[in-house]
Amino acid sequence: MMTTPLLSMDDVSLSFKTKNVLNHLSFAIESGSCFGFLGPSGAGKTTTIKLLTRQLVKDAGRIALFGRPIEHATPNDYNRIGILSDTSALYERMTIEDNLRFYAKVRGVTGNNIPTLLERMNLADDRKT
Numbered sequence: 001m002m003t004t005p006l007l008s009m010d011d012v013s014l015s016f017k018t019k020n021v022l023n024h025l026s027f028a029i030e031s032g033s034c035f036g037f038l039g040p041s042g043a044g045k046t047t048t049i050k051l052l053t054r055q056l057v058k059d060a061g062r063i064a065l066f067g068r069p070i071e072h073a074t075p076n077d078y079n080r081i082g083i084l085s086d087t088s089a090l091y092e093r094m095t096i097e098d099n100l101r102f103y104a105k106v107r108g109v110t111g112n113n114i115p116t117l118l119e120r121m122n123l124a125d126d127r128k129t
């Protein structure tokens with residue numbers, strides 16, 4: 001049975017002025033799979049991710065998220081996507097507890113269970129670190 005990929009790019013190209021960065025890029029990620037996206041520095045990985053988050057707009061090709069053109073992606077679609085930031089998932093100048101509160105806010109959840117989670121992870125004593 002054919003299933004719709006969670007995410008697909010088909011013949012996608014993008015240039016910055018005269019510099020062609022993405023050249024007919026195609027791939028599809030199926031539900032339940034683990035997908036690695038590797039390339040040397042400057043290959044265009046971050047540029048590709050920026051097309052998915054719509055920080056950039058492609059010149060040509062088709063991008064589909066949950067089976068619909070990325071141009072029609074809704075806030076609810078983006079709520080279904082997790083992210084680990086480029087450098088670190090933690091802000092070093094914030095405490096462990098503040099980091100958790102920050103991400104709870106970003107995700108639109110209360111964070112009421114933060115004390116419980118800190119206990120479970122054995123981090124309660126270090127919550128102000």
Ligand SMILES: Nc1ncnc2c1ncn2[C@@H]1O[C@H](COP(=O)(O)OP(=O)(O)OP(=O)(O)O)[C@@H](O)[C@H]1O
Pocket residue numbers: 016019021039040041042043044045046047048
């Ligand atoms: N806003 C921009 N304007 C012009 N050129 C850009 C811009 N953003 C990226 N580039 C160029 O596009 C190419 C791809 O950059 P990109 O950041 O996508 O690479 P990358 O695969 O993420 O690299 P790295 O492994 O270093 O993170 C590079 O040559 C980069 O200099």
Ligand SMILES: [Mg+2]
Pocket residue numbers: 045046047
């Ligand atoms: Mg990058």
